[in-house]
Every structure is written in C-alpha cells, then in structure tokens.
Amino acid sequence: MFSSACFQAAPVFRGKAKAERQGYVNDMRSETLKMLYDYKPSASAQLSEAVGYAVFSNINSNLLLLSTGSGYGVVHDNQSGEDTYMRMASAGIGIGLGIKDFRAVIVFDNRRTLDSFIENGWDFTGQADAAAKSGDKGGELLSGTVNTDLGITVYQFTENGLVAQATLQGTKYWIDKKLN
Template structure:
C-alpha cells in the first residue's frame, strides 16, 4: 500500500473513532477528562495496588485516554488527558498525538498513566512533552472480554508509565514518537 494512502487511512480512522463532539464546551470537556481520569486510576489501583501510594508520594501524575491505529508499516494515534501537580493541586489539560513506523495492524483504545517522580520531570513533560518509545503489543479486547499483553519502554527520565488496553484488536512492533501539548481551549 503506498505511503500516502496509509497516512490518509490512519487519519481517516482516527477522525471516525474520536469520541468527542467538536462543539462541546470547555467545561464539558474538562468534566469528561476528569471522569476518565477517575476511571483510569481506579482500574490501575485495582490491577497494581502499589501505584496508589506511589502516585500519592509523587510530584505529580498524568492520565491519558488514547486511540491508536496501525496500518502495515505506519502507526498513528491521538488522545487527551490531564496532568496533576500534587504540590499545588493544579490540573493541566493536554492533548497528544503519536506517529511511528514498524510492523502492525489494528485499532485499539487504551489508557496511560504517567507518574512523575520529580518536579523537574513533571515540568519538562508539561512544557516540552516529547516521548520516544519502542513498543511490542498484542491486544484482543472488548470491554471485559479478551486479553492483552504489552511492553513499553519510555525515555523520559524519572517517570513511570503504565498502559492499559480498553478495547481493540492490534498486533504491532513499532518505534514511536509522541508529542504531548497543553490544550489551550481547556487551560
């Protein structure tokens, strides 16, 4: 499949899968992101109970809800989330986009939790927001049915990352770059 067609297909799939209405108000968007944060943390605490204390003691944390698409040699994704500065209680709403190369096929809806072990790591993430990672992933999940297996390595210092698949069918091995940036509409 030509590269231009793969890129177009990735963009089209992401546009169709986006759960947010384009005309939603900023307050509604913040409320939805905060509700998703609560759901993500509840699931993480259930699956990894030790993370509750880890997050409480950390400089801050972030939760993101993402949709990723893999079409043969390219991968793309997008989502939104919120960063919490534990010292100030401030929430910073953010967006994310990812692109990568490798071998893969599928679509998946997944969540990520970042735990920042220093104020510097938290500030660098909010201000610069880049992550380059390698991922190997196999997921076949719909609601509570199915299973997943994934491994991710991040190059962000002083940060732990937890990733959980919500729904999807994907098999991939990719190198990805992800950009996180402040959501001007919500901050």
C-alpha cells in the same frame, strides 16, 4: 472498517462548554485510576507520594507500515493541586495491523521531569506488543515500565482493540489551550 478507524481524527469530547469538556477528561481520569488501583493497589500510595501524575486516553491504529494515534489527558501536580489539560498525537513506522484503545498513567518522581513534560511534552519510544480485548472479552492488558533516569513510571491499559505491532513511534504531548 480500517479505513475510517486507522486514520482517526482528534478524539471527540462530550459537551460544548469548557467545564463539560474538562469534566469528560476528569471522568476518564477517575475511571483509569480506578482500573490502576484495582490491578495494582500499591499504585495509590505511589501516586500520592509522587510530585505529580498524568492520565491519557489514546486511540492508536496500525496499518501495515504506518502507525498513528491521537488522544487527550490531564496532568495533576500534587504539590500545587493544579490540573493541566493536554492533547497527544503519535506517528510511527513499523510492521503492524490493528486498532488499540488504551489508557496510560505516567507517574513523575521529580519536579524537573514533570515541568519538562508539561512544557516540552515529547516522547520517542520503540514499542512491541500484542493485545486482544473487545468489551468484556479477552484479557485486559496492564503493563508498566520504569525509567529511573527520567524519574517516571508508566502504566498502560488496553481498553478495547486488537493489535499486533512492532513500531518505532514518536509521541508529542502539548497543552490544550481550549481546556486550560
């Protein structure tokens, strides 16, 4: 079970045409925002007042000392109305075991941070969590962090998975040239 899942390749999009693949990402965004608004209704106003926001889906796996992940998402600029489709990959070291499918919503409070995220897209974080969810079983985890220096708020949902980890992880976000 772990051998194929822990070293997961890039996520598989539904559809072959660009518009179909964008639709797949947009559907993920709609589902994730609905989950966020169900858990935290005030987030709707926060996102509409923000400069922009990003929604990502990621599969992260941990096997002993190695943590890897890959995913996709979209950044929405509230001022221009434009969407920028992006990819992500992460790698880290630390103690852990398990697989986690999660969604993240990143809210940008200022233009500089939004533009920097799209252009540079690098994040380096320390992370410790424990989550258990499989289908409708277990508790769905919603966590939120605020970084006032950068002007962002991050909400993270555990979609499916079982994980116990403490890692130092680097995540790279970049523009998906095939979807833009």
